[in-house]
Amino acid sequence: MSVGIVGYGCYIPKFRITVEEITKVWGENPENIKKGLGIEEKSVPDIDEDTVTISVEAGKNALLRAGIKPEKIGALYIGSESHPYVVKPSGTIVAEALQLGTDLMVADLEFACKAGTAGIQCCISHVKAGQIEYGMAIGADTSQSRPGDALEYTAAAGGAAFVIGKDPLAEIEGTCSFTTDTPDFWRRDKQDYPRHGARFTGKPAYFKHVVSASTNMMKKLGLRPSDFAYVVLHMPNGKFPTRAAKVLGFSMEQLKQSLVVTRIGNCYSGSSPLGLCNVLDVAKPGDRILMTSYGSGAGSDSFVINVTDKILERREKAKKTEYYIKRKQNIDYGRYARIMGKLKTE
């Protein structure tokens, strides 16, 4: 029984702010930052966009590609660390907007940047268990960063949605996770901005989990890096996935199609899912993809995905990732600060 991605779709808000624009405010050297983080600019949500609106737009695109009636979706998971409500699900709003009907299981997930991929795993299990015909998993965020923090250069907005079921455009051949209690990044209740462990977010956190999950995944299916056409890794910046890919034995050729972070920043729960969308936009039938997400706190979900010939017709049915990346309007820090609610008005 072949279960996998039946439809996928993404959404990235239109506004961008460049590294230069942010460095102007804090007196940093833009070249150092760009080199250090491997990013040029990041996406910024408009004042009326949030995780719910991004999820709806991405979900619409995924349904277009899946070509199924919305009410056939039996489960909806939305992974985000910026759900608009602390109590009240994003999922019910998204389900109503996507007209998924009422014979539906909904849950909001949170696991830093990997809650979206956790949703994919849940959907795979439901479908394989025969509980539902199709499930939808969305990873989306409008991530927050304290003004002046290094995160401000990368914390971006965007998301991707996946319809999981049979007759996929990309079969999910296997998935596994690697999880430990590693406090590298967190946000307490009622706090506007997260805190993080700076360099501690690297070796014991991102690299340990991404490399372990990816290695375990390949070992379980008896695969090697050379068996893959593409690799997609969580992208907190441009540097980490590049280095992790190298450690795992992947080439830049295998990574670069997924490396959307350099142009849109880190979309948190939407990060590796957006990288996967960009790969699916160009992949050929038979291409194998390794995707590994990372969520602080900490864990990684790894997937082996095998593109089928269904990709050819379905991917043309909705707007591609490159469309959303290129559709942009740069804004200055003043407007950014206003939109993100960083100006005190009351």
Place this chain on the structure above:
Amino acid sequence: MVHKSSVPLHWRMQKSRYNLIGSKCVTCNTVFFPSRILCPKCRRKGKLESFQFSGKGEIISYTIIKVPPEGFEKNIPYAIAVIKLEEGTNIAGHVVGDIENIEIGKKVRAVFRKIYEDGKDGLIHYGLKWELEEGNE
């Protein structure tokens, strides 16, 4: 503003606000948005059915609002247009994104956005706004 904080009001309108569900009189073939329970042309001879609009339309007039009512202060300036829906009938709605390039006659499509937030602790009202289609010239 009591009405804007009304939870049942917001809830009652969700379906039509999220998805452009209006009505159509099958007697005279006229479409309505928002939905009506009586066709004003056929009155009791009319028969109304639920009707889903495609979310495509054209701007027939617009304004850029600089002085807002209570509750919309943080959105200014914002563009509101009267939009002629592809299936007939008009609706008023926000145009988002490229508002410098807004013009009468341009094509728009519906996008899902936040419409209004009832303060910091009230409900967030979502619904459809409108985005200029590419290739509009």
Place this chain on the structure above:
Amino acid sequence: MTKRVAVIGIGMTKFDEHWEKSLRDLSTEAGILAIKDAGVDGSSINALFIGNMSAGRFIGQEHLAPLATDQAGLNPIPATRCEAACASGALAFRKAYHSILSGEHEIVVAAGAEKMTDLKGTDAIATLMGAGDQEWESSIGLTFTGLYALIARAHMHMFGTTREQLAMVSVNNHKNAVHNEKAQFPKEITVDDVIKSPVIADPLRLLDCSPITDGAAAVVLASERIARNIAKQPVWILGSGQASDTLALHDRKSLVEMAATKVASRKAYEQAHMKPEDINLAEVHDCFSINEIISIEDLGFCEKGKGGKFVEEGKITIKGEKPINTTGGLKAIGHPVGATGIRQIVDIVRQLRGECGPIQIKGADNGLALNIGGSGATSIVHILGTEPEPITS
């Protein structure tokens, strides 16, 4: 049963920001002036109708009509509040007229009052939007300036109406208001002032918009028997028409005309046996500059689309062929929404009695008042004259 009704007394407060006066003070003051002007005793008043748009939201006070008779010492006569948004005043006048036509009453007070400045600006804007479609206009942040801006943009697009022509409406109104001691802004402005004033809802700017005002106006209406007995200069109601249109602007077939104004004016013209060209002067509802232009067209003073040119050619000035808003209009006199419809009647009566000094239209023996509610969902037209029409029916 009388078939003729006259206005025998008029009164109004200054239209202003009345920080020290409440709604009850204002309505009582206007009522006293009107009853005194009529030369009747309060005890002879049979009923009161009061136009008010939104005291409930502006000052938290409902049940306004008995408050008005209570404060004026007119209890226990029947008191009725009339609401049709900004056309509430004209509605009160029309219902007062009907109550005399019905034969039940002989002397009736029609008043209009609004106290708007107790609310802060953004709340007042939201309250006024109560006259729009709450579910599909107000809920998305539309304002009345926004609605009329949508109308203005469509009119400009369709007919080439210019930004300057819109400005000329405000300029003419302010020029006329200089001689009106009751006006909130009795000072001249220029076209340049208007087109450089801050944008409120593009293309409309601050000086295209009537202000937020406190004020009240009242008139005394009487049956022909009473009017002929006691009034020195009765001014007769020759025609009255009222019509309705969709509440939401976007539901209209056309953004650039008000179908309700066309229907209401046609009824009033028919009743008065008059045509648009017979009208000597008119009070029209210039809540926003564009509405004066559209009203001129819909009342039949010029062709649809030619309103801007009509204004530009000076036809609406005191010396023009169709003097409009001779005392300053809503723009310069102020627009306490429920009071405006009655204020328009007061000013037509002043003109027809020849009491207007430098802004007097010489030889005017009739005048038309157009009061509009919302973005045109209610239109009410009255035609008044110095001589009663012969009764034909």
